[in-house]
Amino acid sequence: MSENKKFRILLAEDNSINIKVAEYILRPIVSVLDVAENGEQAIEKFSNNEYDVILMDVKMPVMDGYEATQKIREMEKERGNGTPIPIIAITANNQVEEIEYCISIGMNSFVPKPFTTDDVLSVINSVLS
Numbered sequence: 001m002s003e004n005k006k007f008r009i010l011l012a013e014d015n016s017i018n019i020k021v022a023e024y025i026l027r028p029i030v031s032v033l034d035v036a037e038n039g040e041q042a043i044e045k046f047s048n049n050e051y052d053v054i055l056m057d058v059k060m061p062v063m064d065g066y067e068a069t070q071k072i073r074e075m076e077k078e079r080g081n082g083t084p085i086p087i088i089a090i091t092a093n094n095q096v097e098e099i100e101y102c103i104s105i106g107m108n109s110f111v112p113k114p115f116t117t118d119d120v121l122s123v124i125n126s127v128l129s
Contacts, residue, residue, distance in 0.1 A: 038062035039071075046085070055088050056107065057089075087108055
């Protein structure tokens with residue numbers, strides 16, 4: 001992937017400050033940045049839009065990122081078409097157990113908070129290649 005490519009990203013994040021920071025950090029690499037403030041909104045936006053990648057906070061109200069990821073994977077299986085969308089966990093908890101759990105439920109990778117544009121771009125490029 002070229003570093004000049006612009007991505008369509010769904011950001012699932014409930015903290016308004018983290019959303020503002022992420023919008024600023026992601027600005028150089030996005031053509032579309034939609035925000036979902038909980039897992040239910042993430043599922044709805046995923047159902048109605050096309051994205052290159054989902055950045056999924058794991059701790060959110062209403063429905064957390066773990067459950068939202070599992071539901072998205074179920075929807076993809078039911079549809080039976082195409083490559084599953086890359087889902088990247090974003091969490092302040094970077095313990096091995098947390099990362100392994102995220103991968104075991106269907107997430108493709110993870111980026112620790114706080115992250116930089118280069119951190120996200122590197123992970124996006126690795127999951128899309």
